[in-house]
Amino acid sequence: MPKDLVQTPGAIAVAASCAFATPVGTSPNTLVFGPGNYRFMDYVQVGIPLIIICFILVYSDYSYRMTILLKLYGN
Structure with missing residues (x-):
């Protein structure tokens, strides 16, 4: 299995979790930004x-699953 195909889904999953850090990242964040008097x-x-917690969880689970798949199906 090519290494790029193994790493790409993990990178996409981590990048998608970065929406927690901004008020415009997701619709619920934007909805509570004004009425909740939150600051950026x-x-x-x-x-x-x-984001750090998600990265650790996603990467550890992803690495575990990829290790199993590579052992089962080879390189």
């Missing part, structure tokens, strides 16, 4: 740890 930095302060 509020999203960054909470979003960065969420």
Whole structure:
């Protein structure tokens, strides 16, 4: 299995999780931005740890699954 095909889905999953750090990342973030009197930095302060947690979880699960698939089907 080509290495690019193995790494691309993991990179896409991590990139998609970066929407936590901005108020315009997702619709619910935008909806509560004004009425909740949140500042941009509020999203960054909470979003960065969420991104790190998601990265760790996605990467560890992805690595585990790819290791199993590579053992089953070879390179």
